[in-house]
Amino acid sequence: MKNKYTPTAIGLYINYIVHGMGVIIISQNQNSLMTQWDTDLMGIAKVISMLGIGRLIAIMISGRLSDKFGRKPFIYLGMVTYAAYFFGILYSPSVELAMFFAVVAGISNSFLDSGTYPALMESFPKTAGTATVLLKAFIQGGQFALPLIIKFLASNHLWFGWSFMIAAILLGINAIYLWKQPFPDADAKLAEETEEVVEQAPTVKFKSKPKMAIEGVAFVIYGFIAQATFYLISQFIGTYGEQVAGMAQTDAGVLVSYYSIGSLLCVAFTAIMASKVRSVYLVVIYTFVSFLTIAIMWLFPTPLVCMIGAALVGFFAAGGVLQLGLTVMGEMFPAGKGTITGIYYTFGSIASFVIPVAAAQIAKTNVRGIMLFDTIIAGIGFVLAVIIFIRYRQTIDTSK
Structure with missing residues (x-):
């Protein structure tokens, strides 16, 4: 039987194409950004390093809040803040402001992970390993596509900023697509509130409690x-x-x-x-x-x-x-x-x-x-x- 969360999963995977782009977009555009920020490779490296700082800041708390408030709100929070990162980096006049937006990107990644991984595991309980591993393929897909986009822009003497804009636009279209899609934790909560009897996903049977x-x-x-x-x-x-x-x-x-x-x-x-x-x-x-x-x-x-x-x-x-x-x-x-x-x-x-x-x-x-x-x-x-x-x-x- 077709899984009703498959359309939802497609939208989640598209987010990780954009994430794959976001991880390397600064280094791929480093020459243009060095000119814009009046800096050198060390300045670019400082900005990129902030991606990890942002992720470390948010990943622990975002996971707990995702359990409390739901997967969908955190996925959307990740999408909105990722869009802010693309626009922020593109229009930052200095390394210092760019570092701030790079921290935002790391936080965005944490928001996406804390909503997406649980959502996929809950959507496909029998094939959770396949569902989560596929995220890496879509990340690689984004990292494969971005250099080609940048090469096309450079070959046609187009503004380098279109690579940022394309990523942000893709997020916007995907946000509209995901808006009406169901999420398993939201369905379970609704069923509990209305006391409906719904078919439950198979659960793991324990011989003893894990420690x-x-x-x-x-x-x-x-x-x-x-x-x-x-x-x-x-x-x-x-x-x-x-x-x-x-x-x-x-x-x-x-x-x-x-x-x-x-x-x-x-x-x-x-x-x-x-x-x-x-x-x-x-x-x-x-x-x-x-x-x-x-x-x-x-x-x-x-x-x-x-x-x-x-x-x-x-x-x-x-x-x-x-x-x-x-x-x-x-x-x-x-x-x-x-x-x-x-x-x-x-x-x-x-x-x-x-x-x-x-x-x-x-x-x-x-x-x-x-x-x-x-x-x-x-x-x-x-x-x-x-x-x-x-x-x-x-x-x-x-x-x-």
Whole structure:
């Protein structure tokens, strides 16, 4: 039977096309923005860094408020503030004001996540892993489309600001489209208020109650580890290939492309597999292969190993395991999905700040040490995945 929330999901996915654009739109337009703000690359970097600050500020509280006030209001709040970001960056006369609007964008991302992830898990309870992993595909789609849009504008000598305007206009059209679409939490609340009997989505059967002090803590740390594992590779694989594996600079730069291809292939693969097997199995397998691959890249730093390893890490570490981890956490702690989304991604955001700084310190004296550092992180991630798997089997009835 067709799921009545499918049209809603389409609108939610469109938002993440725009989000994908929003993450890279400053760097893609950096030359024009440097002129507008009378700054240099350091000024651009300061503005971009504020995206993470904004996300960290809001993600925890927005998740709790999403549980209290509903998914739809927070999704719309995210859309409105994202539009403010696009217009604010475009018309900011200085780096300082642009930094403020970049913080707004990070907050917007938190609002969207706290409403969208729970809404998708509630809309498609049997295939929650597939539904959430697909978000990454739409983010990648936005990041693929934006450079093409900017190239078209430049080739035709059109105003660079149209790239910002197009993103904002897409949000506006999508806001109109989503206005009349149903949301599962709103339907459930209405049914409760009117005492209607409605068909309920299948619920997880527990053999024993999951403990926040055990698997809850494991999930939180796993959110940090999963983000750190692939973030390190994405930021340092080029440097590692050049300085440790002895690759030419141009060849080392292509390693990021292998990483991206692996990530996209995994999104497609996981979207299929997550509907056939439980997400917890994929989490364990993906985390183990990531750990093994990174360890081999550290032990045998050759150009061939780096090329294959970059693609494998992209597939198994960056292709959706972070989202799958959240899906499993949502199964084990079904009450308050907005809250757990906030907690989970808060620690992922912390990793985005802490890990690059630590890796940069290591790189000053020993670039190869970065891969050892990532091997240790990935190893911890595998241990956590095993703990989560064991506790999942102990607490959840998997007979059906």
